[in-house]
Amino acid sequence: xxxxxxxxxxxxxxxxxxxxxxxxxxxxxxxxxxxxxx
Amino acid sequence: xxxxxxxxxxxxxxxxxxxxxxxxxxxxxxxxxxxxxxxxxxxxxxxxxxxxxxxxxxxxxxxxxxxxxxxxxxxxxxxxxxxxxxxxxxxxxxxxxxxxxxxxxxxxxxxxxxxxxxxxxxxxxxxxxxxxxxxxxxxxxxxxxxxxxxxxxxxxxxxxxxxxxxxxxxxxxxxxxxxxxxxxxxxxxxxxxxxxxxxxxxxxxxxxxxxxxxxxxxxxxxxxxxxxxxxxxxxxxxxxxxxxxxxxxxxxxxxxxxxxxxxxxxxxxxxxxxxxxxxxxxxxxxxxxxxxxxxxxxxxxxxxxxxxxxxxxxxxxxxxxxxxxxxxxxxxxxxxxxxxxxxxxxxxxxxxxxxxxxxxxxxxxxxxxxxxxxxxxxxxxxxxxxxxxxxxxxxxxxxxxxxxxxxxxxxxxxxxxxxxxxxxxxxxxxxxxxxxxxxxxxxxxxxxxxxxxxxxxxxxxxxxxxxxxxxxxxxxxxxxxxxxxxxxxxxxxxxxxxxxxxxxxxxxxxxxxxxxxxxxxxxxxxxxxxxxxxxxxxx
Numbered sequence: 001x002x003x004x005x006x007x008x009x010x011x012x013x014x015x016x017x018x019x020x021x022x023x024x025x026x027x028x029x030x031x032x033x034x035x036x037x038x
Numbered sequence: 039x040x041x042x043x044x045x046x047x048x049x050x051x052x053x054x055x056x057x058x059x060x061x062x063x064x065x066x067x068x069x070x071x072x073x074x075x076x077x078x079x080x081x082x083x084x085x086x087x088x089x090x091x092x093x094x095x096x097x098x099x100x101x102x103x104x105x106x107x108x109x110x111x112x113x114x115x116x117x118x119x120x121x122x123x124x125x126x127x128x129x130x131x132x133x134x135x136x137x138x139x140x141x142x143x144x145x146x147x148x149x150x151x152x153x154x155x156x157x158x159x160x161x162x163x164x165x166x167x168x169x170x171x172x173x174x175x176x177x178x179x180x181x182x183x184x185x186x187x188x189x190x191x192x193x194x195x196x197x198x199x200x201x202x203x204x205x206x207x208x209x210x211x212x213x214x215x216x217x218x219x220x221x222x223x224x225x226x227x228x229x230x231x232x233x234x235x236x237x238x239x240x241x242x243x244x245x246x247x248x249x250x251x252x253x254x255x256x257x258x259x260x261x262x263x264x265x266x267x268x269x270x271x272x273x274x275x276x277x278x279x280x281x282x283x284x285x286x287x288x289x290x291x292x293x294x295x296x297x298x299x300x301x302x303x304x305x306x307x308x309x310x311x312x313x314x315x316x317x318x319x320x321x322x323x324x325x326x327x328x329x330x331x332x333x334x335x336x337x338x339x340x341x342x343x344x345x346x347x348x349x350x351x352x353x354x355x356x357x358x359x360x361x362x363x364x365x366x367x368x369x370x371x372x373x374x375x376x377x378x379x380x381x382x383x384x385x386x387x388x389x390x391x392x393x394x395x396x397x398x399x400x401x402x403x404x405x406x407x408x409x410x411x412x413x414x415x416x417x418x419x420x421x422x423x424x425x426x427x428x429x430x431x432x433x434x435x436x437x438x439x440x441x442x443x444x445x446x447x448x449x450x451x452x453x454x455x456x457x458x459x460x461x462x463x464x465x466x467x468x469x470x471x472x473x474x475x476x477x478x479x480x481x482x483x484x485x486x487x488x489x490x491x492x493x494x495x496x497x498x499x500x501x502x503x504x505x506x507x508x509x510x511x512x513x514x515x516x517x518x519x520x521x522x523x524x525x526x527x528x529x530x531x532x533x534x535x536x537x538x539x540x541x542x543x544x545x546x547x548x549x550x551x552x553x554x555x556x557x558x559x560x561x562x563x564x565x566x567x568x569x570x571x572x573x574x575x576x577x
Binding site for chain 1: 434436439486488513514516517520530532559561562563564569574
């Protein structure tokens with residue numbers, strides 16, 4: 001995998017669902033090759 | 039009708055067979071009995087030269103064809119349509135062959151009119167290149183690489199309107215009454231390359247466990263033409279018979295309804311864990327293989343919202359299992375294969391307790407011995423037999439609890455809000471029930487609840503006699519984002535799933551009658567710069 005395609009992007013989600021708690025420290029990792037389409 | 043005590047304070051009762059009748063126009067109380075999981079039967083049709091290069095294989099099709107060949111001794115001399123759909127249904131442990139055929143004029147004038155309109159639209163579309171998602175899917179499903187599928191003419195759907203069903207189970211499809219499709223309302227639908235037809239309630243004599251009974255079911259069938267050389271057909275068979283009676287528990291008379299939820303003609307099927315990869319999602323959560331469903335006092339304890347496949351969604355709903363927990367007490371459940379006899383005998387296992395930090399939870403837990411539904415609150419340990427227990431699914435229902443915490447003015451404002459349209463889940467469940475009718479469940483007012491399905495890796499909880507142990511699940515929920523699929527050149531579609539504190543996958547969430555506000559997201563590059571902002575839609 002070329003270096004530029006292996007770069008990692010971070011997705012952070014903000015969501016309110018009271019009274020059900022949502023983890024606001026969440027982070028999902030997506031590699032560049034996925035974001036550019038497969 | 040109670041027959042006799044079958045043990046210390048145990049009860050055995052006889053259950054009468056009832057029929058559901060037409061699948062149209064039914065009430066919420068009816069829905070909890072009518073919503074069943076169908077037997078699903080598939081076939082595919084290929085023109086010569088296409089076979090052997092098909093990319094989509096539907097599990098079970100070859101078995102169907104082999105079983106049909108094995109059991110059918112005589113067929114009608116000629117079928118009227120190009121692609122008769124031949125299959126085998128299993129009812130009461132026996133195999134019944136059937137064939138869908140299409141004869142004469144369309145059974146419904148409206149459908150005919152729609153088909154003509156669709157044909158005209160097709161002709162128009164022929165001059166245009168395919169660029170839609172459907173077109174792309176059609177091309178993906180196709181295998182004829184020598185001829186680009188975008189250039190192949192579209193196929194015409196067959197509206198099946200005749201059913202040969204070997205009702206007398208003699209292998210002869212010519213000596214049974216021919217069943218015609220229904221032809222009113224929305225029971226027949228066609229849109230050019232897709233057609234759907236519903237058949238009326240069918241009654242067939244069965245024998246299970248030495249008892250003969252008249253079982254009823256309904257079928258609908260769909261036909262999807264991929265192009266002029268490939269098509270798929272799908273039939274769905276749903277139970278249209280159930281058992282009903284009365285039993286006395288703890289001195290109280292209880293109405294008993296037994297639903298053949300897996301639509302196989304028997305009423306004694308326990309819920310099990312599905313094995314292998316069949317039906318697994320990419321999240322790999324624990325999928326049950328549905329058995330039958332026991333309802334206690336279904337009319338008196340009508341659920342405001344029902345997921346028929348999940349017993350945690352309704353207080354009166356129990357999965358058939360060797361052991362059941364009713365009002366905090368345990369019973370050995372016995373059911374005859376035909377469902378005519380049911381017994382509930384008190385069980386006295388060594389008991390321990392589990393706790394969970396959520397109010398208003400209902401969970402299905404399982405061990406090697408049984409699947410049990412438990413209900414509790416954070417302040418109340420729930421009894422469970424000694425053993426190793428894992429979580430299958432749960433619902434945390436905070437309806438009313440959140441409301442009580444609101445200021446009075448906000449409560450008043452909320453009271454003016456109207457009922458919202460049905461959710462996608464409701465639509466899916468309705469489809470599962472094999473009906474195109476409107477969602478039958480009453481839309482609960484300002485419902486606040488979350489449901490989730492556990493993963494196979496859930497760490498078992500060991501319950502010991504007299505001891506209390508934590509059974510973890512529930513919030514906080516962690517959003518996890520993944521790439522679903524490429525949605526175009528240089529574009530991808532992202533999907534988000536909520537996972538609970540024990541790794542369970544959230545399957546439904548409502549807050550005061552609505553979905554929570556749309557989850558927003560940002561994407562940051564390796565330098566930490568935000569390169570995209572967006573929000574997720576539900577669905």
